[in-house]
Amino acid sequence: xxxxxxxxxxxxxxxxxxxxxxxxxxxxxxxxxxxxxxxxxxxxxxxxxxxxxxxxxxxxxxxxxxxxxxxxxxxxxxxxxxxxxxxxxxxxxxxxxxxxxxxxxxxxxxxxxxxxxxxxxxxxxxxxxxxxxxxxxxxxxxxxxxxxxxxxxxxxxxxxxxxxxxxxxxxxxxxxxxxxxxxxxxxxxxxxxxxxxxxxxxxxxxxxxxxxxxxxxxxxxxxxxxxxxxxxxxxxxxxxxxxxxxxxxxxxxxxxxxxxxxxxxxxxxxxxxxxxxxxxxxxxxxxxxxxxxxxxxxxxxxxxxxxxxxxxxxxxxxxxxxxxxxxxxxxxxxxxxxxxxxxxxxxxxxxxxxxxxxxxxxxxxxxxxxxxxxxxxxxxxxxxxxxxxxxxxxxxxxxxxxxxxxxxxxxxxxxxxxxxxxxxxxxxxxxxxxxxxxxxxxxxxxxxxxxxxxxxxxxxxxxxxxxxxxxxxxxxxxxxxxxxxxxxxxxxxxxxxxxxxxxxxxxxxxxxxxxxxxxxxxx
Amino acid sequence: xxxxxxxxxxxxxxxxxxxxxxxxxxxxxxxxxxxxxxxxxxxxxxxxxxxxxxxxxxxxxxxxxxxxxxxxxxxxxxxxxxxxxxxxxxxxxxxxxxxxxxxxxxxxxxxxxxxxxxxxxxxxxxxxxxxxxxxxxxxxxxxxxxxxxxxxxxxxxxxxxxxxxxxxxxxxxxxxxxx
Numbered sequence: 190x191x192x193x194x195x196x197x198x199x200x201x202x203x204x205x206x207x208x209x210x211x212x213x214x215x216x217x218x219x220x221x222x223x224x225x226x227x228x229x230x231x232x233x234x235x236x237x238x239x240x241x242x243x244x245x246x247x248x249x250x251x252x253x254x255x256x257x258x259x260x261x262x263x264x265x266x267x268x269x270x271x272x273x274x275x276x277x278x279x280x281x282x283x284x285x286x287x288x289x290x291x292x293x294x295x296x297x298x299x300x301x302x303x304x305x306x307x308x309x310x311x312x313x314x315x316x317x318x319x320x321x322x323x324x325x326x327x328x329x330x331x332x333x334x335x336x337x338x339x340x341x342x343x344x345x346x347x348x349x350x351x352x353x354x355x356x357x358x359x360x361x362x363x364x365x366x367x368x369x370x371x372x373x374x375x376x377x378x379x380x381x382x383x384x385x386x387x388x389x390x391x392x393x394x395x396x397x398x399x400x401x402x403x404x405x406x407x408x409x410x411x412x413x414x415x416x417x418x419x420x421x422x423x424x425x426x427x428x429x430x431x432x433x434x435x436x437x438x439x440x441x442x443x444x445x446x447x448x449x450x451x452x453x454x455x456x457x458x459x460x461x462x463x464x465x466x467x468x469x470x471x472x473x474x475x476x477x478x479x480x481x482x483x484x485x486x487x488x489x490x491x492x493x494x495x496x497x498x499x500x501x502x503x504x505x506x507x508x509x510x511x512x513x514x515x516x517x518x519x520x521x522x523x524x525x526x527x528x529x530x531x532x533x534x535x536x537x538x539x540x541x542x543x544x545x546x547x548x549x550x551x552x553x554x555x556x557x558x559x560x561x562x563x564x565x566x567x568x569x570x571x572x573x574x575x576x577x578x579x580x581x582x583x584x585x586x587x588x589x590x591x592x593x594x595x596x597x598x599x600x601x602x603x604x605x606x607x608x609x610x611x612x613x614x615x616x617x618x619x620x621x622x623x624x625x626x627x628x629x630x631x632x633x634x635x636x637x638x639x640x641x642x643x644x645x646x647x648x649x650x651x652x653x654x655x656x657x658x659x660x661x662x663x664x665x666x667x668x669x670x671x672x673x674x675x676x677x678x679x680x681x682x683x684x685x686x687x688x689x690x691x692x693x694x695x696x697x698x699x700x701x702x703x704x705x706x707x708x709x710x711x712x
Numbered sequence: 713x714x715x716x717x718x719x720x721x722x723x724x725x726x727x728x729x730x731x732x733x734x735x736x737x738x739x740x741x742x743x744x745x746x747x748x749x750x751x752x753x754x755x756x757x758x759x760x761x762x763x764x765x766x767x768x769x770x771x772x773x774x775x776x777x778x779x780x781x782x783x784x785x786x787x788x789x790x791x792x793x794x795x796x797x798x799x800x801x802x803x804x805x806x807x808x809x810x811x812x813x814x815x816x817x818x819x820x821x822x823x824x825x826x827x828x829x830x831x832x833x834x835x836x837x838x839x840x841x842x843x844x845x846x847x848x849x850x851x852x853x854x855x856x857x858x859x860x861x862x863x864x865x866x867x868x869x870x871x872x873x874x875x876x877x878x879x880x881x882x883x884x885x886x887x888x889x890x891x
Binding site: 242345351352355359383384385388505510542544547553555556557560563629630 | 713715716771772773774775777829833849852853854856857858862863866867868869870871872873874876877878879881882883884885886888889890
């Protein structure tokens with residue numbers, strides 16, 4: 190029988206969200222003997238429930254509750270009510286993620302010092318250094334079984350990777366390989382190895398890809414210290430007269446509200462929901478939202494500078510066969526302002542099935558120019574650009590003033606404008622990617638605009654000074670000692686790398702810190 | 713390399729209203745024995761209007777290798793979708809009226825009788841700002857491209873886990889890349 194904690198048990202840590210941040214933190218705390226209630230807005234599916242069908246899986250897993258958008262970003266035009274492609278289910282977006290697990294480059298922890306004062310950007314250095322993070326990265330890589338670390342062999346490259354690698358070779362790139370992936374290349378940790386199924390985005394049906402759903406969460410539950418409560422959407426966080434948080438109000442699927450008491454609360458609902466929740470927890474004491482005295486909650490929303498390039502060849506590729514993110518080119522990840530922008534980008538293979546190619550390749554397009562690409566679907570290769578985008582104060586998540594969800598909670602609005610640095614980087618990345626594919630005979634290349642964001646970052650950013658952000662170097666709210674942020678929303682800057690490894694490393698580190706605070710009775 | 717058999721199966725399977733999680737489309741459309749039978753199943757338009765909608769569907773996303781059957785499936789799915797909305801029941805009929813008026817004005821005949829694709833595209837472009845066009849175009853993305861038999865004909869193999877993935881089925885069998 191799974192552990193159940195009482196709603197009135199005020200000794201528990203409440204973790205909101207069960208993805209990379211929340212799922213990892215929950216297990217790490219449980220392993221240390223700390224009692225945890227993990228509240229997850231979505232349902233609990235297991236591996237056999239996953240569906241190898243893009244739209245059906247999207248209907249099953251995606252966070253489809255309405256959001257609104259504003260700003261000049263292309264997503265606001267193409268997908269006005271779907272700014273993000275993230276997951277609402279136990280395991281969070283670790284069910285959907287592709288598995289790329291890259292450490293930040295050293296200079297990316299010091300973006301402000303490295304890049305200087307960029308007009309329009311609100312850059313800061315992280316209050317953590319690369320040296321401080323190194324051991325936590327090592328723990329995260331070991332936990333997740335990241336290929337290319339801990340003696341774990343890299344995955345074999347699929348056809349899509351082989352096209353990328355051949356083009357990279359022709360272009361003179363040096364650092365390209367099948368990546369550092371948290372996908373088993375050999376059986377490990379009770380899970381089998383990758384069967385090259387494809388459909389990494391739809392939930393891994395072999396369990397080879399790390400997800401908190403079938404690693405952290407059951408391990409935490411096995412200790413007897415963790416209760417995961419699915420279909421529990423937190424509406425607001427409560428506090429006492431002194432400003433300490435005391436519990437959370439959440440809605441179950443029937444709309445009934447419950448109050449779960451807590452000693453400590455950790456918010457890990459992904460950058461849009463985490464900011465929405467803090468903003469919706471305004472009170473007489475916290476008039477602009479919980480932990481928002483500095484006015485930074487919701488601000489500095491980052492989503493990476495992205496885009497895709499698909500190429501059509503004379504002969505077949507079958508890009509959809511095997512690992513979705515099957516390899517990477519890292520040569521452009523460096524900071525080299527001579528290219529006309531600061532920061533850098535990764536090129537990573539990506540593939541979509543026919544249904545999502547039709548929807549995302551060129552949103553809104555019609556006619557023979559478009560359909561002729563689909564006619565060559567099996568002759569296509571594809572990659573995704575992931576680059577550092579700059580934090581801007583007005584790129585932000587706010588509460589929509591008029592629309593509410595079915596529980597009466599205001600929905601989130603996501604505003605984003607590309608910074609000129611982002612535009613310059615994307616233009617260069619499109620050019621390099623086109624050249625890469627043309628070097629191996631591409632007949633046609635298609636520049637695909639950014640998809641709804643899967644990398645949502647920065648809305649509760651970490652800062653040394655309370656005036657500059659929302660949380661300190663431990664993810665602890667500057668204003669509220671027993672409130673933590675444990676997801677990508679605490680990112681000070683986005684770096685060029687896929688964020689999951691860093692989120693997991695920060696969560697392991699944060700668990701250690703929280704356990705220390707509790708043992709010393711400091712919270 | 714292991715290639716995909718794109719042979720069109722004559723015994724077409726029922727299209728079961730696969731769409732972006734839109735339950736509204738579920739399980740409506742059967743297999744039509746002939747074109748007339750297809751047209752008779754439409755809920756919001758008369759059978760005489762059906763050929764125009766099928767032509768519009770093909771002109772929006774033309775694939776010469778696909779027979780009309782798949783475009784008929786798509787039109788049936790869109791018809792089912794608008795039929796579920798009280799405010800949209802006349803959208804397709806009104807839209808075809810608008811389209812034919814534009815075709816008469818620009819090309820001197822109803823849309824379906826305009827012979828060249830280029831001329832029909834000119835007519836379609838002239839109504840690009842209408843709700844009818846927007847609905848047809850956006851719904852076609854799923855109504856056409858979410859049909860598994862269309863996937864096969866475009867060289868996409870669909871679900872793979874139950875077949876053991878591609879580890880023994882050609883995930884890395886590309887053989888034409890320059891050394």
